[in-house]
Amino acid sequence: DQQVKQNSPSLSVQEGRISILNCDYTNSMFDYFLWYKKYPAEGPTFLISISSIKDKNEDGRFTVFLNKSAKHLSLHIVPSQPGDSAVYFCAARSHRDDKIIFGKGTRLHILP
Amino acid sequence: DAGVIQSPRHEVTEMGQEVTLRCKPISGHNSLFWYRQTMMRGLELLIYFNNNVPIDDSGMPEDRFSAKMPNASFSTLKIQPSEPRDSAVYFCASSLDSANYGYTFGSGTRLTVV
Numbered sequence A: 001d002q003q004v005k006q007n008s009p010s011l012s013v014q015e016g017r018i019s020i021l022n023c024d025y026t027n028s029m030f031d032y033f034l035w036y037k038k039y040p041a042e043g044p045t046f047l048i049s050i051s052s053i054k055d056k057n058e059d060g061r062f063t064v065f066l067n068k069s070a071k072h073l074s075l076h077i078v079p080s081q082p083g084d085s086a087v088y089f090c091a092a093r094s095h096r097d098d099k100i101i102f103g104k105g106t107r108l109h110i111l112p
Numbered sequence B: 001d002a003g004v005i006q007s008p009r010h011e012v013t014e015m016g017q018e019v020t021l022r023c024k025p026i027s028g029h030n031s032l033f034w035y036r037q038t039m040m041r042g043l044e045l046l047i048y049f050n051n052n053v054p055i056d057d058s059g060m061p062e063d064r065f066s067a068k069m070p071n072a073s074f075s076t077l078k079i080q081p082s083e084p085r086d087s088a089v090y091f092c093a094s095s096l097d098s099a100n101y102g103y104t105f106g107s108g109t110r111l112t113v114v
Helices: none
Strands: A010-014 A019-025 A030-038 A045-051 A056-059 A062-067 A072-077 A086-094 A106-111 B005-007 B010-013 B019-024 B031-038 B042-050 B053-056 B065-071 B074-079 B088-095 B109-113
Touching: A010 A019, A019 A030, A019 A086, A019 A106, A030 A062, A045 A056, A045 A062, A045 A072, A072 A086, B005 B088, B010 B019, B019 B088, B019 B109, B031 B074, B042 B065, B042 B074, B053 B065, B074 B088
Parallel strands: A010 A106, B010 B109
Antiparallel strands: A019 A072, A030 A045, A030 A086, A056 A062, A062 A072, A086 A106, B005 B019, B019 B074, B031 B042, B031 B088, B042 B053, B065 B074, B088 B109
């Protein structure tokens, strides 16, 4: 039973264009959402997060949008760069405990 | 700061053998997490510790898996006996406290059971 779902295993985007990665969740107790980025042979690294009291958080080229009613969040990367090619994990946690639940990840390919 | 240190980086073992994975969290972090990454299931949380005490081990797949944290600077994940389906990348992560939502991950241990 996947509580955090990333339904697109992979995504290819032209360099310079916008990359949009999507994520859905089922647990209404989740109140904090995160995106992690992972390169091959490395551990995931924290990218950006958003609290459930907000609907948007921006950090440079990265913006995360949260739609609580739809239990959906998305990560926008604009403009996309070659170094953005990686696996992106959507993750969520509730205030009840410390654990973060991850989705299966989406592999992003930035095409030259 | 050396980050979260995991060893070994790669482990190849025969089915039935005991495997021990090791993790040194970032100094001062009081929460430690073990995750497993597979193609089918993505990143799964196996177990996590807070102040060296196991808090939630509901993700541990079966009795063949065990984890310990004897002190604040060391944790082990043991599989005995190992099976081919245990082949995966195992990550350890640590965080400063429950209010710090960002984990720092180690580079992982790639386990292959043949």
